[in-house]
Amino acid sequence: MARLRSHAPLIIAVAGTLGALVLLWLTRRQTLAMPPVFYFDAPGAFFALLAWGGSALLLLVRKPVQQPAWRMLGAALFLTCAFVTALTPLVIVAYLAMTLLMTGTIRRRTRAALRRVTPLVLAVAALALGYGALALRGALRIDAPQAGAALDSFVFWFVLLATSTPLMPLTATRPDIAVSRGAATHVLTFAWLYPLVRLYTLGPWNEGWSFATLVLGGGAMVWMSLTAFTARDHVVRSGYARHRFLAVALAGTGLSSGAGLAATGYALLVYVLLAVTDAGQAGTDPVAEQDDSVSFLPSTLPTWLLSGAIPLTAPFIATWMLVGAAAAGGISLLAAAAWFTALLAALSIVLEPPCAMSRTWWLAGVASLALGIAAPLVVRILIQPSIEQLQGGLSVYGDVNVWPWVGLATGDSARTGVTALPTIGAAGLMLVLSAMVYLLVRLLQPPVSTGPASGVPARENVLDELRRTVPWLGGDTARAPDHDDR
Numbered sequence: 001m002a003r004l005r006s007h008a009p010l011i012i013a014v015a016g017t018l019g020a021l022v023l024l025w026l027t028r029r030q031t032l033a034m035p036p037v038f039y040f041d042a043p044g045a046f047f048a049l050l051a052w053g054g055s056a057l058l059l060l061v062r063k064p065v066q067q068p069a070w071r072m073l074g075a076a077l078f079l080t081c082a083f084v085t086a087l088t089p090l091v092i093v094a095y096l097a098m099t100l101l102m103t104g105t106i107r108r109r110t111r112a113a114l115r116r117v118t119p120l121v122l123a124v125a126a127l128a129l130g131y132g133a134l135a136l137r138g139a140l141r142i143d144a145p146q147a148g149a150a151l152d153s154f155v156f157w158f159v160l161l162a163t164s165t166p167l168m169p170l171t172a173t174r175p176d177i178a179v180s181r182g183a184a185t186h187v188l189t190f191a192w193l194y195p196l197v198r199l200y201t202l203g204p205w206n207e208g209w210s211f212a213t214l215v216l217g218g219g220a221m222v223w224m225s226l227t228a229f230t231a232r233d234h235v236v237r238s239g240y241a242r243h244r245f246l247a248v249a250l251a252g253t254g255l256s257s258g259a260g261l262a263a264t265g266y267a268l269l270v271y272v273l274l275a276v277t278d279a280g281q282a283g284t285d286p287v288a289e290q291d292d293s294v295s296f297l298p299s300t301l302p303t304w305l306l307s308g309a310i311p312l313t314a315p316f317i318a319t320w321m322l323v324g325a326a327a328a329g330g331i332s333l334l335a336a337a338a339w340f341t342a343l344l345a346a347l348s349i350v351l352e353p354p355c356a357m358s359r360t361w362w363l364a365g366v367a368s369l370a371l372g373i374a375a376p377l378v379v380r381i382l383i384q385p386s387i388e389q390l391q392g393g394l395s396v397y398g399d400v401n402v403w404p405w406v407g408l409a410t411g412d413s414a415r416t417g418v419t420a421l422p423t424i425g426a427a428g429l430m431l432v433l434s435a436m437v438y439l440l441v442r443l444l445q446p447p448v449s450t451g452p453a454s455g456v457p458a459r460e461n462v463l464d465e466l467r468r469t470v471p472w473l474g475g476d477t478a479r480a481p482d483h484d485d486r
Contacts, residue, residue: 009069010059016052016076020045023084028385031143039086039143042385043201046265047194048083049382051076054187054272061280061360072184075101079191086141088131091195096124102185123165127195130158139202148203156199156209160216163196167246168220187275190268193249197264200393205256213254218337220247225341228348238278241345245271245315248322251334257394258387259325265383266375267318273367274306274315280360300350302365309346309437314371316342316433339433346437 024045026032031041055076059069075098082094099120134142137150166189196213199205221244228240245267252263308315319342326335371378387394 009073010056012073013052013056013059013076016073016080017049017056020049020052020080024049024382024385027389031389033086033143035086036141037085037087037090039141040084042389043194043197044083046382046386047191048080050190050268050272051079051083051188054190054276055184057272057276058184058187058279061276071101072188075184075188079188082191083194086143088135088139088142091198092124092128092131095127095195098188098191099124102188119165123162123192126158126162126165130155130162131195133158134202142198142201147201151199151202153209156205159195159199160209160213163192164216164220164250166192167243167250168224187272187279189275190246190249190271193246193253193264193268196250197253197261197390200256200390202393204393210254210256214251214331214334215254217247217249217251217254218334220244221251221341222337225344225348229344231348237348241348242271242274242278244341244345245274245318248318248338251338252322252325255325255329255331255334257325257329258391259321259328261387261390261394262379262383263318263321263325265386266314266321266379269371269378269382270314270318270368273364273371277306277360277364280364302361303350305365305368306361307346307349307437308342309350309434310369311431311434312369312372314368314375315346317372317375343433343436346433347440350437350441 023040024042027040027042027045031039033039055072058072078094078098078101082091082098085091085094103117103120133155134147134150138144139147139150141147224240224244224247228237228244231237231240249264249267249271252260252267254260255263304310305313306315307313308319310316319338322338323335326332326338
């Protein structure tokens with residue numbers, strides 16, 4: 001009986017995951033409306049699957065969870081209430097209750113604690129203004145016939161603010177980004193994207209809304225990748241590399257196309273995988289001394305599988321899907337930014353992997369490879385139903401075609417293929433990214449030499465030189481004169 005009681009949270013989380021899978025299967029063809037409260041559809045079921053699946057994985061890899069298990073399960077339950085209801089006021093109440101649960105363990109009013117709570121408070125307030133305006137204007141139910149008329153710029157900007165505030169850490173400090181302090185909070189952070197995605201149910205977005213979301217998501221990708229690459233703290237580095245996929249999801253949402261939402265859904269899956277992995281790996285110290293050669297050694301293989309530098313792994317497929325969706329929509333700058341940030345994020349991960357490769361890290365690497373290889377089936381079964389049911393609010397600039405066990409293709413508005421996976425072009429892109437990551441790792445982390453006159457700078461020396469040369473990388477400006485003299 002005691003053993004059953006100790007495993008009760010995990011049993012509940014697994015049951016919730018299975019229930020979300022069943023709900024996703026039942027709603028794959030059409031929505032199931034049950035007035036006045038319930039509204040079951042594929043987007044809500046997909047987000048519920050992420051919430052319960054992430055909670056179950058977290059309970060498996062991290063025992064005990066730092067925050068009490070019942071708080072995490074309660075937060076997942078409140079989020080599920082928001083995902084399966086059509087009442088806009090109930091969505092506000094559910095997110096408020098989830099926020100109170102996840103921040104209830106913070107009792108001391110320190111500066112770090114306030115910094116962690118402030119984004120969530122701002123997000124709840126912005127969500128209350130946005131969805132509250134919908135309710136006051138007649139859109140009490142999200143599926144009401146005249147609900148689309150209530151969507152305007154006032155509603156959109158506050159919902160976008162509510163979505164983006166928790167997705168982006170305010171400062172590069174350990175309490176803001178480390179999963180070791182509130183693992184469940186970070187695993188469930190993806191849920192703040194749901195209110196923004198749900199606006200597609202009301203109708204299409206205008207170009208200004210889509211452009212603002214694209215700029216915000218693309219800028220966040222670049223900022224997080226640069227911060228991860230230049231950070232000295234391993235926890236901060238891995239945290240920003242993980243949060244980059246939330247920015248990928250936000251940028252995909254801003255594309256307002258089927259291909260963009262496919263990239264969004266897949267990026268959220270990758271984020272949950274990395275958040276759970278970091279939670280299981282929390283407490284290990286970064287590598288103090290690397291091997292004499294940087295290569296695909298067994299001890300570093302899981303790190304490479306989770307970095308996005310290896311073809312057909314989940315992080316790489318997430319980047320490729322955003323590149324394809326951006327190319328189909330004619331936004332080549334976003335495609336270039338996605339590829340560049342993938343390079344920086346991969347470098348930040350493989351340059352300094354955790355010293356203790358636990359079983360969780362190995363399992364996550366295998367899961368990344370399996371999720372990448374099975375990407376066509378994952379998109380067709382888990383993500384495609386949501387795209388079809390939100391199609392009324394999406395543009396024709398980019399769609400995703402799935403060939404099960406063969407590949408994925410992205411087409412533009414003329415149904416002309418833009419990118420496909422696997423193809424020779426995509427394979428070349430993979431090889432270029434992998435080769436660049438490997439060569440830059442060899443440059444920034446050369447073999448350790450015992451002689452005093454090796455002539456090869458260590459990684460920290462190279463990064464210090466970059467920080468001094470490029471001011472916006474956060475270098476020490478006081479040391480600039482020395483650099484100029486040299």
